[in-house]
Amino acid sequence: MTNVIDIVNTNSNYIILGLASVVFILLLINIGTLVSLTKLKNKYKRFMRGTNNKNVEELINDYLDKIDEAKEQSDYVKDLYDVLDRRVKGCVQxxxxxxxxxxxxxxxxxxxxxxxxxxxxxxxVMTSIFGRDESTTYAKPVDKGISRYELSEEEKQVLENCINSNIE
Structure with missing residues (x-):
């Protein structure tokens, strides 16, 4: 035992220096831990901002309910769009x-x-023929770009122009 005490006494400067460096390293680790903890607290505060004392599970459930509601509204709008699209295709374009x-x-x-x-x-296809003594107006139905009635050259031309017009 005296041997250990003699070794400690002769090397006390080195032991103190070693212990001081260990304390310094532990101090740096402690400061790093405090900085990380402060960042974590700030993130937690930002995460919990506006929660009105609700827990995270309630918040997530509220957001999931809002997502379900938005999906229902989106589905409704899609269905409405499909109906309107079918109706518009039947309009004069x-x-x-x-x-x-x-x-x-x-x-x-x-x-x-x-x-x-x-x-x-x-x-x-509607045609109006104007003459000095009389004027005649008549219509010929068109189905998929074809009329089952005989078309005049002018009627064929107007039908072709109409079919080839661009829809925007």
Missing amino acids: KVAIVRYRAFDNVGSDLSFSLALLDFDNNGV
Whole structure:
């Protein structure tokens, strides 16, 4: 035992220096731990901000309920869009008109053919022929871009113009 005390006495400066360096290292570790703890506290405060004393489980459940509600609204809007899309495809979307002179003895291009088609090229070709003594207006149905009635050159032209018009 005296041997140990002699060794400690002769090397006391080194032992004190070693212990001081260990204390210094422990102090640095403690400071690092405090800095990390402070950052963690700030993150926790930011995470729990506006919770009104609710626990995290209640918060998550509230957000999941809001997500379910938003999904229901999104599904409703999608269904509504599909209905409106089907309805709009049946509306007149393409229009073309050709004016022409049907008779030589009539002054201006007072006769016309008008095509009104939906998205699927269904609709009508209307023609009005203006003459000095009489005027005639008639319509021919169009199904998928084809009329089952014989079309005049002007009607064929207006139908082709209408089918080839761009829908934006």
